[in-house]
Amino acid sequence: MFHRIRRRRAETNEMRRLHDEAWAQLEGLVPPEAERIPAEPQSCEPASVVDDFLPPELRIPSHDQLDGRMMPWPQPIVLDGDMIACAECSAYRDWLILSTRDQIWLRCRQGHQQQETRLDTAWYNRHAGPADATHATFEDCLRHLGH
Incomplete structure (x- = not known):
């Protein structure tokens, strides 16, 4: 029974080591989508103000x-x-x-x-x-x- 626990613990440790290595390799990479995003947002014209409230006779208190x-x-x-x-x-x-x-x-x-x-x-x-x-x-x- 103890040999199964030791074997499972060894498998878990090996998977954790592989995960940490893969994470270390990805740490310095920049996704390609990030290069296409402009650094500063482009200025756009302000949206026109629209009075979307109901007229006073249709409002309830x-x-x-x-x-x-x-x-x-x-x-x-x-x-x-x-x-x-x-x-x-x-x-x-x-x-x-x-x-x-x-x-x-x-x-x-x-x-x-x-x-x-x-x-x-x-x-x-x-x-x-x-x-x-x-x-x-x-x-x-x-x-x-x-x-």
Whole structure:
């Protein structure tokens, strides 16, 4: 058994020696592609500046320019094994989820609102789809979402 280990070790040492010799021979060589590359880049004319931004009427505000965002949530919300229900009317589905100032608020169909501390902005961002509209007032947004 030990003779196999010695033989393998000798083969490995021989391969390492051959590799080191080949590497030493390549060390001083310059690849032919390097000779064709110019030493200094050629100056070219500057590219023309093009305004590729959307016109102002098609831009939507970024999340830091909004007072808040909201999305409909028709199914029940279950957190930590508990189904969330409205504290005033006991509704448990057809919520509007509002995200504002790093807080999550739930609004039932009757208009009752309650803060949900077990949800955060990261949860909202994972579950919210793209915004389809922006509104000037809270009431306009409620009308748009059918509440």
